[in-house]
Amino acid sequence: MLLEQLINGITLGSIYAIVALGFTLVFGVLGIINMAHGEIFMVGAFVGVMTTGVLGWPLWLAFAASIVVTSILGYLLERMTLRPLRGKKGVSHLAPLISTIGVSILLENLSHHIFGAGNKPFRTEFAEISIEIGQVTVYIVQIVIFAISIILMIGLSIWLSKTKAGKALRATAENLETASILGVDTKKIITLTVIIASAMGGIAGILVGMAFNSVSPQMGLAIGLKGLAIIILGGMGNVKGAMVGGLLLGLSETFLVAYGDSGYRDAIAFIMIILILLLRPQGIFGSKMAEGR
Amino acid sequence: MLDFINPYYLQIGSFILINILLAVSVYVPLSSGQLSLGSAGFMGIGAYTSALLTINFDLPIFLGVLAGACLAGILGIIVGLPSLRLTGVYLAIATLGLGEVIRVIFVNWESLTRGSIGLTGVPQIGRELLNLVRGFGFEPSMIGLKNNQFVFLLVFILLFLIVLATIWFVVRQQNSRVGRSFSSIQMDEKAAESMGINIMYFKVLSFAQGAFLAGLAGALFAHVMGYISPSDFSYHRAVEILIFTVFGGSEVIIGSVFGAIFLTLMPELLRFVSEYRYIIYGIMLVILMAVRPQGILDIHLLGRFKGIKRSKGGMR
DSSP states (O other): OHHHHHHHHHHHHHHHHHHHHHHHHHHHHHOOOOTTHHHHHHHHHHHHHIIIIISOOOHHHHHHHHHHHHHHHHHHIIIIIIGGGTTOTTOOTHHHHHHHHHHHHHHHHHHHHHHOSSOEEOOOTTTTOEEEETTEEEEHHHHHHHHHHHHHHHHHHHHHHHSHHHHHHHHHHHOHHHHHHTTOOHHHHHHHHHHHHHHHHHHHHHHHHHHHSEEOTTHHHHHHHHHHHHHHHHOTTOHHHHHHHHHHHHHHHHHHHHHSOGGGHHHHHHHHHHHHHHHOTTOSSOOSOOOOO | OOTTSOHHHHHHHHHHHHHHHHHHHHHHHHHTTOOOOOHHHHHHHHHHHHHHHHHHHOOOHHHHHHHHHHHHHHHHHHHHHHHTTOOHHHHHHHHHHHHHHHHHHHHHOHHHHOGGGOEEOOOOHHHHHHHHHHHTTOOGGGGTOOHHHHHHHHHHHHHHHHHHHHHHHHHHHHTSHHHHHHHHHHHOHHHHHHTTOOHHHHHHHHHHHHHHHHHHHHHHHHHHHSEEOGGGGSHHHHHHHHHHHHHHOTTSHHHHHHHHHHHHHHHHHGGGGGGGHHHHHHHHHHHHHHHOTTOSOOHHHHHHHHHHTTTSOOOO
């Protein structure tokens, strides 16, 4: 029982971590909170439902389709809503927040319109297959989710620390002007960041669809808010923090549902961040309090 | 006779007035540089407090509303104090989280709040007012109005007076020592502190004022609607309120008023494309931020208005 809950928690947590990574990348580089990230994630999940359910594509192709669609959305988001605000005089930190909220309203209602309000089931061929190890039941889906999350996280870490583009991204996150003086094409890097973040959202969308077997236009909001909570928990713009924060939240939610009052499940994330903000405002892994933007 | 006093229009008018109160409740903390997304939560506190007091203890609505607003204000002080450490987006997310926690408590504390079903049978302000004037021996038919017309009209007038008083207070405060302290804190907190301004006091003051106003608006909302549920105070509401202020122009109070009026009316006006109205709404926000990120109204625009009609002393 305990071990099963642990596995459930880790599965949920690794999905949360991927969602949070999308937030953290954009915040790290641009210093803004992308309120549309949850909705991009939801669109990714719907692409998964449509391609596997209606078109009957295999899962890997669904992933590819979802990545393509969410990447395009990410590009449009950067091009239409974020870039016009950048470097403009007299733009408060509120403007990108509102602008991305606008995109989230748009996407939520658009998918409501296209896909309908209800929950859509997400069918995968191995959804019900499980293996028994001793007394513990593990679903194949959980292993797949966990493996994909780990691969994504390790890949992203290596990409950020070792490759040239990753280094350019970190330089841009450190200081946009200095990076551009040093020859980094910051415009390209920013676009790349938003695209990667969105694509990760798309992948997370499919993973959530697989884990909960249901997708709805409202799911973007719920998961998006939790993603926000996680990046506060782990430290804004901190990749390691997003992963640990995600796992922490996934585990504590699962254990609350298993051993406590499931009604308060959605409040946990926020109770945690209110506590962490009071005790350690920079987050678990944050080095210092960033300037309020 | 007097058919133009249409309950539907008056109802929308009342919602506009409540939304103006809410928009001002975001504007006041923002004028001292604090972005609070907790208004929906504070609004919920005000609404539930007043509704529960009037339902369970037969308290007069007036006292219930006052209690709701005060409780929200007190919570604002309690939350405002530790939140002093937070700035910018951190504060925004923390307050957003607070609002969500409050909502989840409303959903789960079923013995008191009846959970997600919500509270029905909240005493309505209009009926109470009607009974009051009837007590003076006055009947709506004496001025040629139907009962429901008269009720909606009374509610509208009452809310209008409350909003007017609130705006008057905020404008007066803005031109006082307190208001100047707020704006100096917004400009540069460290400089303000070195000038001898008590940052802690003024920041908590503006935060608590915002909470009080949101609580007031929530309590009035409960007694105008007669029915409240936790979903009335969700994330969507918090965002809606924030957008009122930012859309209209967050630098000037008239911006909040304008934003609340325009954005409450717009979905009604867009009813003919009702299926697409939120899509249009979203697109509009994106375009507005790209074209005019400071909101529709700002000091320069108002200054130009003032230049045209110099005789009228405009509001700042």
